[in-house]
Every structure is written in structure tokens, then in C-alpha cells.
Amino acid sequence: AAYILCQGDNELVIIDQHAAYERVRFEQLKRSFQANGVESQRLLLPETVEISFAEADAARRHRQGLLSLGFELEEFGGQTFLLNAVPRITATTEPLRLLHDLLADLATIGASGSFEQLRDDLLSRVACHSVVRGTHPLDRRQMEALLTEMDRTDFSAHCPHGRPVSHTITLRELEKLFKRT
Numbered sequence: 001a002a003y004i005l006c007q008g009d010n011e012l013v014i015i016d017q018h019a020a021y022e023r024v025r026f027e028q029l030k031r032s033f034q035a036n037g038v039e040s041q042r043l044l045l046p047e048t049v050e051i052s053f054a055e056a057d058a059a060r061r062h063r064q065g066l067l068s069l070g071f072e073l074e075e076f077g078g079q080t081f082l083l084n085a086v087p088r089i090t091a092t093t094e095p096l097r098l099l100h101d102l103l104a105d106l107a108t109i110g111a112s113g114s115f116e117q118l119r120d121d122l123l124s125r126v127a128c129h130s131v132v133r134g135t136h137p138l139d140r141r142q143m144e145a146l147l148t149e150m151d152r153t154d155f156s157a158h159c160p161h162g163r164p165v166s167h168t169i170t171l172r173e174l175e176k177l178f179k180r181t
Contacts, residue, residue, distance in 0.1 A: 002017040002018070002137055002138070003015060003016060003017060004017055004020075004138070004143055004146070004147075006147070008168075010170060010171040010172075011168050011169060011170050011171060012168070012169045012171075012174060013166055013167070013168050013169075014166060014167045014168075014169070015147075015150075015165060015166045016159075016163065016164065016165055016166065017138065017146070018131060018159075019158075019159035019163045019164065019165045020146060020150055020159075020165045020166070021131045021146065022124075022127050022128055022131050022159040022160060022161070023127075023150075023153070023158070023159045023160065023165055024146070024149045024150060024153050025089065025126075025127035025130050025131060026123060026124055026127035026159075026160045027153045028153070029089070029123045029126055029127055030120070030123055033068060033069070033119070033123060037067065037068040037069075037070070038068065038069050038070040038087050038088075038089070038126065039070060039087070039088045039089070040067075040070035040071070040072060040085040040086060040087055040088060041070075041085060041086055041087070041088040042072075042084060042085045043083065043084060043085060043086065046074070046082040046083060046084045047082070047083040047096065048076065048080060048081075048082060048083075049073075049080070049081045049082070049083050049096065049099065050079060050080055051079050051080075051081065051100070051103060052079065052107075053079060054107040055079075055100070055103035055104065055106075055107055056078075056079040056081070057107065058103050058106035058107040059073055059081060059103055059106075060075070061106075062106050062115050064115075065106075065115035065119075065122075066102070066106075069087060069102070069122060069123070069126060070085065070086060070087030070088065070089075070090075070126075071083065071085065071086060071087065071095075071099055071102070072084040072085035083095075083096070083099065086098075086099075087126055087130070089126070089130040090126060090129050090130045093129050093130060094129065095129075097129070098125065098126065098129040101125055101129075102122055102125060102126075105118055105121060105122060105125070106118065106122075120160070123160075124160030124161065127160060128160070128161070150165075
């Protein structure tokens with residue numbers, strides 16, 4: 001994992017870059033979803049997707065919800081669908097894997113369940129897939145942009161999965177670590 005170190009007056013703040021990006025993206029997606037849906041990007045050539053019976057059933061029942069998440073699916077016959085558009089924020093990652101994950105989640109709520117029950121979980125999954133995994137060092141400009149976005153966001157101390165975004169160590173704790181007390 002990559003961490004950003006920020007020095008305050010009497011403290012050191014360590015930010016988990018991945019968790020911070022996930023939280024920022026989650027809040028951005030939530031705002032987009034509530035406004036007019038997550039922005040999608042049309043695929044140049046539709047992708048043929050073979051899915052399980054349960055996933056196909058979920059795709060049919062929650063077609064509008066999936067569209068509001070940026071996925072445009074069209075029935076092609078049986079359990080085969082055409083994927084015409086994906087969330088713009090995930091277009092460069094693995095949107096097919098994300099789609100399967102979302103459909104699996106939707107299949108768990110059954111015929112009586114509503115899309116709204118899972119909305120935040122689904123948005124969290126989209127946010128997670130939109131963030132580059134692994135160590136991806138940021139240059140100073142990118143770090144500043146992330147910190148600015150964190151300031152602009154209705155922020156929580158945790159990513160959507162519950163991992164802490166940051167940890168603060170006071171000057172007093174640092175002095176104790178280095179036996180300077």
C-alpha cells in the first residue's frame with residue numbers, strides 16, 4: 001500500500017492513499033447517483049456477456065438500477081446480454097468483473113428485494129473498482145489534488161469497507177517513540 005505523510009503543527013497524519021481515494025470516489029458516486037445517475041461511457045463495440053440464471057434474473061429485475069449505476073445492458077437471448085455502456089469512472093479498469101460482482105450482489109436479495117436496499121454497497125463496489133490497486137506512487141500535484149478532494153468531500157474517517165483512511169500520531173507520541181521525552 002502507498003501512504004501519504006502530512007505534517008501538522010504538533011502531529012503527523014498518515015493517509016492510506018487507496019482508502020482515501022475509495023472514500024472520495026464513493027461520495028462522488030453517491031452525489032452523481034442522487035442527481036441523475038452515474039455517468040456512463042458507451043462502448044465502441046458492445047460486449048457479449050454470458051451470465052448465470054440468477055444473475056440474468058437480477059439483470060432483468062434491476063435493469064433501471066444498473067442503468068443508474070452506468071451499466072447499459074440489453075437482452076440478447078437466454079442468459080446472454082449485450083453490454084453497451086459502463087460507468088465512465090471504471091471504463092479503464094475491469095468493468096465486466098464489476099458487473100458480475102454487482103449482479104451477484106443483486107441476486108442475493110431475491111425477487112422481493114429492492115435495489116435501494118443495496119444501493120450504498122453497490123456504489124461502494126463501483127468506487128472500489130474505480131481505484132487503481134497496488135502501490136501507485138503519486139507525484140506532489142496528485143497528492144495535493146487528493147487532499148483537496150478529501151477537503152471537499154462529505155468525509156468519513158473510514159473507506160466504504162470500514163478501513164481507516166488516516167491515522168494521526170501526535171508530536172508527544174513521536175517523541176516517546178524516539179525516546180526524546
